[in-house]
Amino acid sequence: MTAGSQTAGPEPGEFEELHDELRAVARDLLSKIPPPAPADWGQLAASGWLGLEVPDAQGGAGATFAETAVILTELGRAATSSPYLGAIAGGVGALLELAPSAGRDELLRQAAAGEALPVAVLADGSDESIWAEAGGVPFRLERTPGGLRLRGHAGFVPDAAEASTLLLLALDAVGEPVIVDRRPGPFAIGLEAQPVLDSTRRLARVTADGAEVPEESVWRFAGDPGAAVGRLLDRAAVAVACDSLGLSEAMLSATVAYAGVRQQFGRPIGSFQAVQHACADLLVQVSVSRELVRAAVARLASRDPEASVAAAMAKAHASATAVEVAGKAMQLHGGIGYTWESGIHVYLKRAALNRSLFGSPAAHRRRLAARYLGWPGAAGRR
Amino acid sequence: MTGVTGAVAEVAGGPARATALARDLGEFRAQVRSWCQAHVPADWRTTQAGVSEAEFAAFQQWWFRELRGAGYAVPHWPAEWGGGLSAAEQVVLYSELAAHDAPRLVLAFVSIHHAASTLLAAGTDEQRRRHLPAILDGEIWVQGFSEPEAGSDLASLRTTARREGDTFVVNGQKLWASGALHADWCLLLARTDTAAPKRRGISYFLLDMRSPGIDVRPIRNAVGESHFCEIFLTDVPVPAANLVGPENAGWRVAQETLGAERGMTMLELAERLGNAGFRWLVEACSRAGVLADSLVADRLAAFETEIAGLRALCLGLVERHEAGTAGPADASVVKLYYSELLQRMTGFGTEISGVRAHTALSKPASSGWESGAWMLDFIGSWEWTIPGGSSEIQRTIIAERGLGMPRAAS
Numbered sequence: 001m002t003a004g005s006q007t008a009g010p011e012p013g014e015f016e017e018l019h020d021e022l023r024a025v026a027r028d029l030l031s032k033i034p035p036p037a038p039a040d041w042g043q044l045a046a047s048g049w050l051g052l053e054v055p056d057a058q059g060g061a062g063a064t065f066a067e068t069a070v071i072l073t074e075l076g077r078a079a080t081s082s083p084y085l086g087a088i089a090g091g092v093g094a095l096l097e098l099a100p101s102a103g104r105d106e107l108l109r110q111a112a113a114g115e116a117l118p119v120a121v122l123a124d125g126s127d128e129s130i131w132a133e134a135g136g137v138p139f140r141l142e143r144t145p146g147g148l149r150l151r152g153h154a155g156f157v158p159d160a161a162e163a164s165t166l167l168l169l170a171l172d173a174v175g176e177p178v179i180v181d182r183r184p185g186p187f188a189i190g191l192e193a194q195p196v197l198d199s200t201r202r203l204a205r206v207t208a209d210g211a212e213v214p215e216e217s218v219w220r221f222a223g224d225p226g227a228a229v230g231r232l233l234d235r236a237a238v239a240v241a242c243d244s245l246g247l248s249e250a251m252l253s254a255t256v257a258y259a260g261v262r263q264q265f266g267r268p269i270g271s272f273q274a275v276q277h278a279c280a281d282l283l284v285q286v287s288v289s290r291e292l293v294r295a296a297v298a299r300l301a302s303r304d305p306e307a308s309v310a311a312a313m314a315k316a317h318a319s320a321t322a323v324e325v326a327g328k329a330m331q332l333h334g335g336i337g338y339t340w341e342s343g344i345h346v347y348l349k350r351a352a353l354n355r356s357l358f359g360s361p362a363a364h365r366r367r368l369a370a371r372y373l374g375w376p377g378a379a380g381r382r
Numbered sequence: 383m384t385g386v387t388g389a390v391a392e393v394a395g396g397p398a399r400a401t402a403l404a405r406d407l408g409e410f411r412a413q414v415r416s417w418c419q420a421h422v423p424a425d426w427r428t429t430q431a432g433v434s435e436a437e438f439a440a441f442q443q444w445w446f447r448e449l450r451g452a453g454y455a456v457p458h459w460p461a462e463w464g465g466g467l468s469a470a471e472q473v474v475l476y477s478e479l480a481a482h483d484a485p486r487l488v489l490a491f492v493s494i495h496h497a498a499s500t501l502l503a504a505g506t507d508e509q510r511r512r513h514l515p516a517i518l519d520g521e522i523w524v525q526g527f528s529e530p531e532a533g534s535d536l537a538s539l540r541t542t543a544r545r546e547g548d549t550f551v552v553n554g555q556k557l558w559a560s561g562a563l564h565a566d567w568c569l570l571l572a573r574t575d576t577a578a579p580k581r582r583g584i585s586y587f588l589l590d591m592r593s594p595g596i597d598v599r600p601i602r603n604a605v606g607e608s609h610f611c612e613i614f615l616t617d618v619p620v621p622a623a624n625l626v627g628p629e630n631a632g633w634r635v636a637q638e639t640l641g642a643e644r645g646m647t648m649l650e651l652a653e654r655l656g657n658a659g660f661r662w663l664v665e666a667c668s669r670a671g672v673l674a675d676s677l678v679a680d681r682l683a684a685f686e687t688e689i690a691g692l693r694a695l696c697l698g699l700v701e702r703h704e705a706g707t708a709g710p711a712d713a714s715v716v717k718l719y720y721s722e723l724l725q726r727m728t729g730f731g732t733e734i735s736g737v738r739a740h741t742a743l744s745k746p747a748s749s750g751w752e753s754g755a756w757m758l759d760f761i762g763s764w765e766w767t768i769p770g771g772s773s774e775i776q777r778t779i780i781a782e783r784g785l786g787m788p789r790a791a792s
Binding site: 252256259260267268270271272273275276277279280281283284287288289291292294295310313316317362364365366368369372373375 | 661664667673674676679680682683684686687688690691692694695698711715718719774776777778780781782784785786787788789790791
């Protein structure tokens, strides 16, 4: 592990006893915001959820990704519309990987306070291959006689259009990954909203076509840049996996509750084995997702070098399971489930979008399978 | 071989909690590793292929003694009886045994798990003193629960035990008694009150298999093996001292002891599936020349993901058992998931290996449920989805007890 951002970090598990309380408070607060109404960002800031991982010195709680993951899961459970994914899972995560500086620390402080919305632009969401292979950095810095210029594009970036600051992942002139900080004004970046069916998410395409970049906007990673990029991509994938897990739990519980009260043939439909067994299968799948997400979160929080395997598993499983659960929820709610008013479509759309964000299940399984070719037993050994 | 299994075990990666547990267990892990390297016979899969029942039993008894010598045979027992490893140490032990492809304790399974946990939870001091040391010396137990008319509906069992003074006289028939041919003792459920509601008239006995009136007949199963047996009981005398728990409380005793160790025994099986099982699946794909095929790679990665989930589920069950917070359907979730994953994995191994999978006419005795003889493993997987509460029963338990859904009409 490289030095730098590791100084005086919290111990993994240090905050575990706070999870139940954090979860309960978040569940209560978020349940009062009917999607797709956007959450009040100031309220999220006041609750301390924006700066969970921000160091104490910058007004944060100095906790770990494990605590952020609790909020991410609750946001999924309530299908909350907010820029938490782009700004906190993404932006704050990226800032924490950077070498400390006055500028970075101030941005972290503002992010924790809800005064700034730094959104990370890590990958081109229209390119699936980046999760199968290394080196999907979306932007390039070129050194020209006129100074640094930025080129590249990234599609389907969550929350980019709402950002106060974009943190663009780029390769510098010698091919080293850096973060280019773009605040309003200094140089031209194209931002184009990309409307999607999921009304709880905002995606945008970010384009840089030779934009001038001041030297001070180029921020270097604290440790090994390649490893940092890998962690950021894993973190984004696991953040979505958390969302999908919360969403799955919400849909399963809504379905079980409905099946307990909806009567047909003189009995609650939940007493029919066809319904019971369908719900049992969902519980098994959700239980497996929960374990895989928990493992990935723990590994990311402790900066375990094996985290990317766990992240791929968690994203592949949880994001696919959520679509299955939301789909079965619509089915078992019957005609009511198919109505706009029931709101189940909101979950199904979000689940399906989650499945495609930050690497599809198939893309993450490609990452896993690439390892098998190097296994000793795989060389045709008997 | 050790290097391979070790390396694969590392990359297959257990859940983070296992890592956390293992952090302080490095020394113990190193000790188990070096013991495995010195004691697991390199050629046991070859020498144990197609052996007779007697050779199988002898090999099992030998391996049990080896493990016992190291203190690894009954790690889950209390220290005073010869065990005493912490749950975390047991997790390490089972993952290392699996990583080193050690033979499984098949013959002693009921003895060290079910018999022992019943004795420890509900037995008398005299029963414990008589049997726990004997089990360490190789006493073999069989479970006599199921009957021809009492499968999923176990409480309908009809075998009777009629009290005559200090003795019960047992009559009836038991089925699917795995390993009964080798058994010294039997965990027996029999009806002691035929007038009571079906769950309230059952008693739990320790039955000496040398008693008069016992006839054991092997039943050949779909794999072609004969470890399942029928036990015919005709006027078999059982001393009242061999009653476990109060008379007519046998159903409760059985319920309380059945699930007690499911976490750790399932964890052992999950570790097997995650080590040898998955490694062979990758090798089978490699041999078939399809490892780089994207559809095959996708299936493999899905299996690896599911195995990681299974391992974490088992570990969670172990932790919740320790903490006393296990939910009423947690063990059912694990059993259902393991058994169906085993079936899908062995089915895939069979498919991917083509006709070659059908040419392995026997599998090594003492191996796990995934021996690499894919077609036989595939057929054998029904031995997991049917007994111990079939998958259908598990789903009902999960729905009604785990999710609290309304009871199905009966």
